Amino acid sequence: MANAAEIATAAARADVRNRWWLAAPALAIVLLAAIGPLVVVVLYSFMVKGDYGDVKYWQFSLDGWFSVIFERDVFDDTLKLADAHLTILWRSVKLSVITTLVTLLLGFPVAYFIATCDRRWRDFWLFMITLPFWTNLLIRTFAIQEVFRNEGVLNSALLWLGAIKRPLQIMFTDLGILLGMAYVYLPLMVLPLYASLERFDFRFAEAAADLYASNFKVLRRIIIPMVRPGIIAGSILVFIPSLGAYVTPRLLGGGRSLMLGNLIELQFGQGRNWPLGSALSITLTGGVMLALLVYVRAASKSGSGHHG
Amino acid sequence: MPEEKSAIEICDVTKLFGDAFKALDGVSLSIRKNEFFTLLGPSGCGKTTLLRLIAGFEYPTAGTIQLHGKDIATLPPYQRPINTVFQNYALFPHMTASQNIGFGLEMLGRPKAEIAARVDEMLRLVRMEGLRHRRTTELSGGQQQRVALARALAPTPKVLLLDEPLSALDYKLRKEMQIELKRLQLETGITFIFVTHDQEEALTMSDRIAVLSGGRVLQVGNPREIYDCPGDRFVADFIGEANFLSGEIIVATKDRAQVRLASGADILARLPDTAPQQGKVTIIVRPEHAEVHADGRPSPLSGTLESIVYFGTDTHLHVRLAHGDRFVVRRQNSPLQDAALVAGATVGVAFDLAAAQILRN
Ligand SMILES: Nc1ncnc2c1ncn2[C@@H]1O[C@H](COP(=O)(O)OP(=O)(O)OP(=O)(O)O)[C@@H](O)[C@H]1O
Ligand SMILES: [Mg+2]
Numbered sequence: 001m002a003n004a005a006e007i008a009t010a011a012a013r014a015d016v017r018n019r020w021w022l023a024a025p026a027l028a029i030v031l032l033a034a035i036g037p038l039v040v041v042v043l044y045s046f047m048v049k050g051d052y053g054d055v056k057y058w059q060f061s062l063d064g065w066f067s068v069i070f071e072r073d074v075f076d077d078t079l080k081l082a083d084a085h086l087t088i089l090w091r092s093v094k095l096s097v098i099t100t101l102v103t104l105l106l107g108f109p110v111a112y113f114i115a116t117c118d119r120r121w122r123d124f125w126l127f128m129i130t131l132p133f134w135t136n137l138l139i140r141t142f143a144i145q146e147v148f149r150n151e152g153v154l155n156s157a158l159l160w161l162g163a164i165k166r167p168l169q170i171m172f173t174d175l176g177i178l179l180g181m182a183y184v185y186l187p188l189m190v191l192p193l194y195a196s197l198e199r200f201d202f203r204f205a206e207a208a209a210d211l212y213a214s215n216f217k218v219l220r221r222i223i224i225p226m227v228r229p230g231i232i233a234g235s236i237l238v239f240i241p242s243l244g245a246y247v248t249p250r251l252l253g254g255g256r257s258l259m260l261g262n263l264i265e266l267q268f269g270q271g272r273n274w275p276l277g278s279a280l281s282i283t284l285t286g287g288v289m290l291a292l293l294v295y296v297r298a299a300s301k302s303g304s305g306h307h308g
Numbered sequence: 309m310p311e312e313k314s315a316i317e318i319c320d321v322t323k324l325f326g327d328a329f330k331a332l333d334g335v336s337l338s339i340r341k342n343e344f345f346t347l348l349g350p351s352g353c354g355k356t357t358l359l360r361l362i363a364g365f366e367y368p369t370a371g372t373i374q375l376h377g378k379d380i381a382t383l384p385p386y387q388r389p390i391n392t393v394f395q396n397y398a399l400f401p402h403m404t405a406s407q408n409i410g411f412g413l414e415m416l417g418r419p420k421a422e423i424a425a426r427v428d429e430m431l432r433l434v435r436m437e438g439l440r441h442r443r444t445t446e447l448s449g450g451q452q453q454r455v456a457l458a459r460a461l462a463p464t465p466k467v468l469l470l471d472e473p474l475s476a477l478d479y480k481l482r483k484e485m486q487i488e489l490k491r492l493q494l495e496t497g498i499t500f501i502f503v504t505h506d507q508e509e510a511l512t513m514s515d516r517i518a519v520l521s522g523g524r525v526l527q528v529g530n531p532r533e534i535y536d537c538p539g540d541r542f543v544a545d546f547i548g549e550a551n552f553l554s555g556e557i558i559v560a561t562k563d564r565a566q567v568r569l570a571s572g573a574d575i576l577a578r579l580p581d582t583a584p585q586q587g588k589v590t591i592i593v594r595p596e597h598a599e600v601h602a603d604g605r606p607s608p609l610s611g612t613l614e615s616i617v618y619f620g621t622d623t624h625l626h627v628r629l630a631h632g633d634r635f636v637v638r639r640q641n642s643p644l645q646d647a648a649l650v651a652g653a654t655v656g657v658a659f660d661l662a663a664a665q666i667l668r669n
Pocket of ligand 1: 326329356358
């Protein structure tokens with residue numbers, strides 16, 4: 001009696017085998033494209049730095065990790081905290097958080113407007129929102145430079161209007177980086193917010209208004225909690241690339257205001273310290289993952305309806 | 309003071325969507341306090357639109373709406389002491405049943421203790437005490453309906469609007485909820501404006517019914533008036549079943565007329581003031597008000613019995629009249645059956661004066 005249970009298990013096993021085969025290409029890509037480079041970077045971070053960049057293979061060293069936080073004084077060889085690194089780290093986190101908040105505050109009304117406007121116009125506005133993506137980031141950033149620099153469009157206009165006496169120094173400041181990043185990443189906030197708001201059933205808003213909720217209360221108690229997934233997605237999409245941003249701070253922050261991305265680039269370029277660059281990269285990746293974990297936890301918990 | 313008696317006074321309200329489409333066309337209604345008032349009409353006749361105007365989600369193109377004598381037509385919804393039970397319930401999915409029910413009072417800024425007490429009271433009223441902490445997405449249709457009702461009743465509105473609240477429920481639950489709704493209305497004493505396109509529901513629950521069609525009010529009256537004395541053919545046809553006979557008035561007195569039918573027979577029919585007093589008219593006879601016999605006695609109508617359809621409590625007899633029209637007679641089933649009534653028999657159809665009524669054209 002080749003019983004039914006055996007046949008069923010055999011079939012299930014074949015099924016599992018088949019599924020693995022079908023998933024194999026995807027898995028291979030994931031492994032090669034995502035995990036592979038990460039492994040390389042982790043390995044490099046534990047090796048001795050080469051004299052002209054690169055690393056000395058298979059020579060174990062913790063120097064890379066060590067110099068993320070500490071630096072050795074050139075003269076007396078004493079250890080001290082790597083102030084420059086910590087400053088840059090702090091600036092990166094600060095600017096990324098502010099960028100996320102700014103894009104959220106600017107992006108929500110935009111997404112709301114698009115989601116509630118006449119269906120015929122929605123595609124047009126969405127197209128306008130994504131239009132900047134059609135141009136290279138570098139070129140767009142140069143364009144922003146043109147707007148913000150001391151003799152640029154903004155300052156000329158303000159001077160001409162008499163609103164200011166001397167040009168505002170926006171270029172090469174944190175404000176410049178912030179404005180640039182907010183501009184670059186705004187679409188990444190608007191699109192997921194729009195997706196959530198577009199799916200939002202405005203009858204809920206009517207029901208709340210029927211129950212004496214003012215417009216502001218409707219927004220706070222009904223709309224925002226119900227589009228929370230969009231807010232979370234948008235924030236993540238803006239925060240992650242902000243933290244690792246490279247082009248925008250390089251061009252708008254000049255040499256003075258660096259961010260993590262630039263610091264890392266420096267190590268692989270002029271700094272010729274690949275282990276340190278690798279260690280910084282992993283610190284960045286780890287930091288992002290940690291921040292995400294905390295944020296998603298907090299955001300979805302406050303959405304579970306325990307208020308008042 | 310006349311306005312003391314009416315809860316909602318709708319005066320000549322017109323609502324345009326776009327430039328030309330009239331969803332409501334000169335609607336005037338006076339809804340009394342503590343009344344169970346039903347808006348009845350086919351799909352698209354403007355019932356929801358009228359409710360939305362009363363709730364404040366839309367504003368009338370012309371006309372006024374008064375609540376207890378005060379004009380409310382321009383107030384936003386959150387300033388009207390009127391609550392709505394929505395057709396799809398629109399319960400907030402991110403809140404529990406209790407939080408939904410307490411939402412209105414919370415928005416009114418009532419103290420927490422009062423809200424909690426009122427929520428408890430409401431949960432008891434709709435018999436949902438056990439499910440207070442459930443998310444509304446985890447409730448059955450009937451339970452959601454009760455929560456929606458409790459949520460709308462909790463702030464003690466002056467008027468409660470119900471937009472087909474029972475249409476999503478199955479037959480048995482709907483019957484139960486009909487009784488429940490009626491009980492709640494009597495217990496709370498709140499004016500209910502109830503929308504349905506189910507005529508039976510309207511007849512059993514309402515104090516008064518307004519029949520709408522194409523954005524106009526065709527007739528307002530209590531269920532008996534609407535059923536027994538329908539003003540025109542649309543109302544007669546929409547509510548209950550009806551046989552229509554055409555004929556011509558020969559002699560008309562104050563409230564009755566002698567009418568010559570197409571078959572040549574003369575019958576007496578009731579003649580309301582609103583109906584034409586001469587010329588060609590339509591007469592309505594309800595199936596249960598007529599009878600069929602096969603014994604050959606003289607009767608105003610005669611024809612062939614085409615089919616006999618058994619319905620449990622009653623039987624429908626389909627008669628093809630001599631001049632071609634169909635006539636349906638409903639008779640209560642009893643243990644004694646008339647053996648002479650078989651399909652194909654030649655039969656007479658009879659009814660008395662009170663059963664036949666002349667309609668407005
Ligand atoms: N926002 C709107 N814009 C344009 N036309 C509308 C709008 N709302 C309703 N209408 C139209 O107005 C008419 C009346 O609609 P309404 O929703 O009041 O009907 P109803 O009687 O509630 O029908 P149902 O029984 O199907 O719910 C319909 O023809 C509908 O298409
Ligand atoms: Mg409707």
